[in-house]
Amino acid sequence: MPFFSLTQVSRITGGQLSGDPEIRVRGVAPLDTAGPEELSLVAGHRYLSYVHATKAAAVLVSESLSREVPGAVARVVVPDPHVALTQLLPVLYPEPKVEPSVHPTAVLEGGVVLGNRVAIGAYTVVEEGSHLGDDVRIGAHVMISRGCEVGSATVIHPHVTLYPGVRIGARCLVRSGARLGSDGFGHAWMDGQHRKIPQVGGCVIEDDVEIGANTTIDRGSIGDTTVGRGTKIDNLVQIGHNCRLGRHVIIVSQVGISGSTTIDDGAVIGGQVGIVGHITVGAGAKVGAQAGVIGDVAPGSTVSGYPARPHKEAMRASAALQRLPGLMERIGRIERAVFPNKTP
């Protein structure tokens, strides 16, 4: 790993250097584990207490936090340290080149169309009629069922399953173990048993979408399940049949969304949230971690708790709940004063 001077770091990030420009780093690490050849970052107030003891050669820090960092600490002041990381890390840690090639053990059935510079890993299976765009990179042990489409420069990690007819846009990232287009969970009670309703809809993922490890996105029952452009989905998430996710939505780990629910553009859904079916979470809404959403959420609002309601109300109710045992004693005292002759 080559060294970079702080001058180079400030040039790459567009930041302002304060300290010895000849200081050289060759990696980035958290404040408490960084060594003298590493750069670190101050990501928030919480981390200021680590700055004094850090062995890091220098830090990335925002202008407002920079004032609270001791003067002796070399630094590159940037508008947003996380944005700076997106610029810096690809330079300090260049990804190994993947030679575009199809592993000899890959199984490509008839009618498969490959773009230019496609890489396909060992033991991957691409069934008949699937199309992979230019610069697509498919890992090992991936199953691409018949009639799928994968857009250019999309990366699919090992052990992913695309069910038949799944369509993925360009520049997407699908992490290991994700299952796209699996049958939804729909049954009708007939003749004394639950009978499966055939799931004949599709699963459509637009451009620039990220899908987490072991996440499952069901195909539509009739009509499609859709994920809008730029939406990012974390690990172990469940998206039910016929859900429609808008653009630039964030879905944190272990969220479950029941069938036919719409999540509008820019909404942020916290970890382990559950959302019932057939509702709409409005554009830009924020749903707090572990909330249980059982009705529509207004655009731009912030909700939490179970059942989910405006976050401030939920917090107030939660705080009041803690005081409830004491409240009961107070009410007992009042009753004894007001109804002195009453047997409790």
Next chain:
Amino acid sequence: MPFFSLTQVSRITGGQLSGDPEIRVRGVAPLDTAGPEELSLVAGHRYLSYVHATKAAAVLVSESLSREVPGAVARVVVPDPHVALTQLLPVLYPEPKVEPSVHPTAVLEGGVVLGNRVAIGAYTVVEEGSHLGDDVRIGAHVMISRGCEVGSATVIHPHVTLYPGVRIGARCLVRSGARLGSDGFGHAWMDGQHRKIPQVGGCVIEDDVEIGANTTIDRGSIGDTTVGRGTKIDNLVQIGHNCRLGRHVIIVSQVGISGSTTIDDGAVIGGQVGIVGHITVGAGAKVGAQAGVIGDVAPGSTVSGYPARPHKEAMRASAALQRLPGLMERIGRIERAVFPNKTP
């Protein structure tokens, strides 16, 4: 995809046609996305508002809802539109024929017994002594460990793992990434560390069971984990060791059931529910989404919340909680009136 007339639709579903019998459809889609060559359905009151604007050629609708659908809309009136879908979709969307064959890359170890017309996908491994019944269809990349049994006409999707000795009945469906018969989570504290208790029980799945993508069902520690006939399990569910699930149980996505718990026939467990170990959820009980069940649930009852309790109580308590901050102010006013000389 061929066309079907409404006359054919009404014959297939046993429904009553109202409108031009010559109208032809070749697919089914939701009201808001259906085109003029597609049939749709009115699945509940919530969807009535979409009927006016739909471009669908006709709708499936129940008798009671049909009265609220404008007279101009062609329709087939059926007792239950979802039941009608189970009849109609296999005709409109016939599944592609899978030729029964064993892919040349599949590894079949010694002593494997295959029934008639078995299909096995690329790179699937079937270890020694496993038995697959007639018409079994196994996808690609499946691992069937030694000594498993798979009943006739059962379908196993890609990337499923059956651990040693798992027994699956007939006509089951196991979706991609499910892990059946994995070691349960059992330890004893010995010599300053958690030591694994060997998990030597089995995992037995009866007929007509459906298991969701990336769901995990642990084998018994001693004795078996069992799933009864006709039970349907959604994606990302965890079933602990020695659980006993009855018949026709519904388990929605992301449910977790701890070890040695019994779920009796016909119970319905909502999404993200957690159930502690060593208890019983009675026959026909309903557990609301996200509930935390920490004790036995009576047969036929409906519970919700954490800790789970009768649903009506939980709703009433939840509503009261919202009024709690206001209640506190009222109590303050009372106290000032009743104890005027008391310092607050």
Next chain:
Amino acid sequence: MPFFSLTQVSRITGGQLSGDPEIRVRGVAPLDTAGPEELSLVAGHRYLSYVHATKAAAVLVSESLSREVPGAVARVVVPDPHVALTQLLPVLYPEPKVEPSVHPTAVLEGGVVLGNRVAIGAYTVVEEGSHLGDDVRIGAHVMISRGCEVGSATVIHPHVTLYPGVRIGARCLVRSGARLGSDGFGHAWMDGQHRKIPQVGGCVIEDDVEIGANTTIDRGSIGDTTVGRGTKIDNLVQIGHNCRLGRHVIIVSQVGISGSTTIDDGAVIGGQVGIVGHITVGAGAKVGAQAGVIGDVAPGSTVSGYPARPHKEAMRASAALQRLPGLMERIGRIERAVFPNKTP
């Protein structure tokens, strides 16, 4: 399966025999399903009611519970029946010998180093530069990406993915479908979209760790995600980037831990718990199932509920909540008495 006399059972477990020493067993089963050739155990008071009807040949039982078991029941009295199982089950159910061999279909890239007696299953891929220690056993369809290290005697089940550079210690067990070292979920908002922050840290698993089926452990963004020696993680758990788990921690199924959180030695995290990022759960702390932890947890404390707080407080508040509707009626009565002229 050979038979063992109760004399042998008591010798293996170091227990005290009470009953006919010639009784022979050849398996262990729960009280209610055990047959006359099987041993069972009384694992707690809850199971005493099953002892009268059991057909088991004998039981393992602790000294304190033994007094409540009818005298006619043959038994081996041990300090802890679960510890006894760890001694007894490997003898009664010996694991089939796995001949150390590399399956001819396994793909081993250049620079892979294998220790002695390594077993590698069918279709497993080991990328360049990975090192596997002595007695390592890798199942079928496993993906070990470039530059990984797997310590001696570690067992990896089918369909596991190790992302590049993952380091696993000795004697670990990784169950099917686990994803170790996947990219963490980190984005910066730039140019009107969420842009992925490269995840360049590592994923380090120490000795004697157990990782459940379909669990995901993300690599660090910068710096490492670490799991300490002897820690046991159940199925379908999510561990975010840069988490630091201490030693001998227990993480039950479906827990989600957000990025940069520390779980100290010996903590026990119940099923479906959610823990926010950037906090510390102290050594030996216990977090009740389904809790939502939004701040530091003191060492040795027990917390539950959402937001998580000391368990006794949470239980008291929860109990009070149930009485709240009745409380409201009492307050109404008081108000009518204290403010008789006020319109409600």
